[in-house]
Amino acid sequence: MVAIPVGELRPQARTSPGQHWLTDLLASLPPSDIAPLASRQRQAREALAAVPLPSRRQETWRFTDAAAIPLIPAHPLEAPSAPIALPAPQPGVLRLVLDGRRDPLAGLTLPAGLERLAPAELEPLLGGSLAANGAAGTWPVLLNGALATPVLALRVGLALPTVLELVSDTGAATGVLGLRVLLVLEAGASLEVLEVHRARGASLTSVVVEARLGPNARLRHGLLAQGQAPQPGSIEPAGSAPAAPVLLHHLAVVQDPASELELIAAVSGFGLARLEPLVVQSSGAAFTRLRGLQRVDGSQVADTHSRVLFAGPDGRLDQVHKALADGAGRSVFNGAVIVPREAQRTDAAQLSRSLLLSDRARIDTKPELEIVADDVRCAHGATVSRLQQDELFYLQSRGIAADQAARLLLRGFCEEVLADLPAPASLWRPLQALMGEDPLR
Amino acid sequence: MIRSDAPVLLEIRDLRASVEEQPILKGVSLTIRAGEIHAVMGRNGSGKSTLSKVLAGHPAYRVIGGSVLYRGEDLLALEPEQRARIGLFLGFQYPVEIPGVSNLEFLRVATNARRQQQGHDELDTFAFEDLVHERLKVVQMDPAFLERSVNEGFSGGEKKRNEILQMALLEPLVAILDETDSGLDIDALRIVAGGVNHLASADNATLLITHYQRLLDVITPDYVHVMAAGRILRTGGKELALELEESGYDWVDAEIERLEATLAPGIALEVG
Numbered sequence: 001m002v003a004i005p006v007g008e009l010r011p012q013a014r015t016s017p018g019q020h021w022l023t024d025l026l027a028s029l030p031p032s033d034i035a036p037l038a039s040r041q042r043q044a045r046e047a048l049a050a051v052p053l054p055s056r057r058q059e060t061w062r063f064t065d066a067a068a069i070p071l072i073p074a075h076p077l078e079a080p081s082a083p084i085a086l087p088a089p090q091p092g093v094l095r096l097v098l099d100g101r102r103d104p105l106a107g108l109t110l111p112a113g114l115e116r117l118a119p120a121e122l123e124p125l126l127g128g129s130l131a132a133n134g135a136a137g138t139w140p141v142l143l144n145g146a147l148a149t150p151v152l153a154l155r156v157g158l159a160l161p162t163v164l165e166l167v168s169d170t171g172a173a174t175g176v177l178g179l180r181v182l183l184v185l186e187a188g189a190s191l192e193v194l195e196v197h198r199a200r201g202a203s204l205t206s207v208v209v210e211a212r213l214g215p216n217a218r219l220r221h222g223l224l225a226q227g228q229a230p231q232p233g234s235i236e237p238a239g240s241a242p243a244a245p246v247l248l249h250h251l252a253v254v255q256d257p258a259s260e261l262e263l264i265a266a267v268s269g270f271g272l273a274r275l276e277p278l279v280v281q282s283s284g285a286a287f288t289r290l291r292g293l294q295r296v297d298g299s300q301v302a303d304t305h306s307r308v309l310f311a312g313p314d315g316r317l318d319q320v321h322k323a324l325a326d327g328a329g330r331s332v333f334n335g336a337v338i339v340p341r342e343a344q345r346t347d348a349a350q351l352s353r354s355l356l357l358s359d360r361a362r363i364d365t366k367p368e369l370e371i372v373a374d375d376v377r378c379a380h381g382a383t384v385s386r387l388q389q390d391e392l393f394y395l396q397s398r399g400i401a402a403d404q405a406a407r408l409l410l411r412g413f414c415e416e417v418l419a420d421l422p423a424p425a426s427l428w429r430p431l432q433a434l435m436g437e438d439p440l441r
Numbered sequence: 442m443i444r445s446d447a448p449v450l451l452e453i454r455d456l457r458a459s460v461e462e463q464p465i466l467k468g469v470s471l472t473i474r475a476g477e478i479h480a481v482m483g484r485n486g487s488g489k490s491t492l493s494k495v496l497a498g499h500p501a502y503r504v505i506g507g508s509v510l511y512r513g514e515d516l517l518a519l520e521p522e523q524r525a526r527i528g529l530f531l532g533f534q535y536p537v538e539i540p541g542v543s544n545l546e547f548l549r550v551a552t553n554a555r556r557q558q559q560g561h562d563e564l565d566t567f568a569f570e571d572l573v574h575e576r577l578k579v580v581q582m583d584p585a586f587l588e589r590s591v592n593e594g595f596s597g598g599e600k601k602r603n604e605i606l607q608m609a610l611l612e613p614l615v616a617i618l619d620e621t622d623s624g625l626d627i628d629a630l631r632i633v634a635g636g637v638n639h640l641a642s643a644d645n646a647t648l649l650i651t652h653y654q655r656l657l658d659v660i661t662p663d664y665v666h667v668m669a670a671g672r673i674l675r676t677g678g679k680e681l682a683l684e685l686e687e688s689g690y691d692w693v694d695a696e697i698e699r700l701e702a703t704l705a706p707g708i709a710l711e712v713g
Binding site: 388389390391393394395396397398399400401402404405408409411412413414415416419 | 497498499500501520521522524525526531533536537539540541542547550551554555558590607611
């Protein structure tokens with residue numbers, strides 16, 4: 001347990017307002033006392049002080065305005081005044097509520113094939129997938145390392161029939177929450193995960209999920225990021241809008257040969273949401289399927305930066321990313337696919353489809369293919385369009401009013417991704433949440 | 442079936458329309474009564490598909506003159522969806538694929554929009570399923586197509602069957618079928634034509650837009666109109682279609698030239 005003197009955290013040179021925010025945040029954090037995490041946390045806090053906050057001066061944040069981050073109150077997430085009401089889990093679902101405080105496994109009997117990793121097992125594994133994906137030193141990951149004390153670390157030894165639901169809901173609380181998960185799927189194991197993050201206050205949820213897929217393992221991972229614009233309250237100065245919630249999410253996966261990863265992510269409602277799905281096929285010969293859907297409205301920013309590295313031959317990737325941009329929202333997609341010399345016979349396809357629904361919205365989409373191997377198939381395509389006049393007219397010509405026709409088309413656009421979510425996702429009304437029309441919340 | 446005392450369903454008078462400032466329809470007049478089947482024939486670019494889209498209200502086409510009365514009501518003043526609800530139907534030459542929207546739901550929403558207009562109750566999911574399964578028989582369509590996205594991955598023939606299925610559900614008073622025969626093999630053509638014949642009655646009317654005689658071998662028209670350069674050049678009975686089949690469209694050019702010369706001396710011929 002080491003308390004870091006605040007003075008040491010201040011950068012030597014210029015200090016920006018963002019850096020002050022960070023200093024205040026770090027000073028407000030309790031020191032960790034959980035071995036072996038305490039020393040990692042100290043290292044992350046030290047490293048973080050030397051890395052500038054994300055800004056558009058950095059290449060990977062070039063199109064993404066991160067100004068929402070330092071608007072979040074610089075303290076750990078306040079405890080909710082009342083417990084957050086969540087819909088009752090569906091049968092066959094093991095729900096773990098992550099609040100950064102309590103041990104989500106406390107008092108639970110885990111189903112056969114699922115077990116908690118002991119601290120001694122955790123130590124060598126933690127951070128491995130991040131490092132393999134080259135993400136260990138990025139600002140959001142360091143922030144998470146500085147924040148997250150408990151790590152939910154699970155090992156799956158067989159084909160688990162239970163769907164693992166990981167839920168965080170910060171409600172209207174303000175402050176910064178760090179969540180850290182490590183999943184180890186042994187050879188031949190399979191797991192369905194549904195991750196749900198909800199927020200509607202001036203909060204920053206920092207999530208890092210690492211996964212390690214052994215040979216023939218299968219992970220189907222649904223991610224619902226359901227933010228909501230905060231209701232105007234009394235804490236803000238008159239006339240200024242309350243700060244909108246922020247989500248910074250990393251999923252870092254290492255896949256052994258013959259393993260399968262499927263990620264289906266649906267993101268909406270956050271002032272800033274940044275998703276970084278990162279995958280390494282450690283020896284190639286694995287299958288990665290990525291599906292992403294994000295919607296922005298108002299002044300929201302949603303950014304997906306994915307990266308898939310084939311470190312061996314015969315790997316496959318099937319990626320579709322979709323975006324809807326309305327209001328004055330900004331949507332960013334950057335899809336890196338890296339095929340080095342040893343990754344012969346890689347078969348990768350990436351498609352980005354975006355709908356621009358307003359003149360003030362903006363979409364930046366960029367495939368980023370680095371291909372050195374010569375015997376590969378790498379297809380990519382990107383379209384940005386408005387709703388198709390011919391599709392609208394076809395529906396209208398069948399008696400469907402223009403606004404209803406537009407809604408049907410948008411729903412169809414979204415359903416193509418949402419239909420792939422693990423079945424228990426329906427509980428969270430993914431379409432309604434995405435379109436900002438969920439009456440239950 | 443021609444009955445001179447049958448009510449007029451569609452009255453097109455001197456209709457002129459343009460797309461991207463290019464005039465395409467240059468004065469089309471046509472009267473359609475209940476019980477009649479009309480065929481509009483013509484070469485590519487004659488304006489026959491434009492006529493169908495203008496009647497259905499496609500936003501890319503601008504009406505620059507003339508009028509269209511549907512049962513006495515100004516059709517051109519209505520939004521496309523309103524035209525459909527009161528009983529006008531356009532069977533598309535190229536039915537649009539709509540990924541992610543279930544065909545069954547699309548058909549239900551469309552059917553209920555029409556029913557509501559007619560003062561009928563909306564059908565719930567179960568009642569609609571009964572209706573749609575009954576109407577599937579009209580076009581001998583596999584129910585599996587209901588579960589798929591609208592027209593997505595359908596073959597040409599399946600798309601056209603889906604169009605006629607929509608027609609069977611919406612029960613229009615005026616059905617305009619734009620090149621319904623294109624892309625169909627002979628078996629599919631028979632099934633689609635059989636569906637159209639089945640739906641034709643003394644109370645409704647059909648306007649077939651076609652390039653070829655072969656559709657008219659299976660659906661017998663009461664009137665055949667030959668269209669060229671945005672006008673109807675000649676109107677006759679079903680024998681006119683046979684005549685066209687024999688002589689081709691070459692006589693059309695000479696007639697158009699003569700017509701253009703009398704209408705606007707000194708202005709070069711525009712074949713739209």
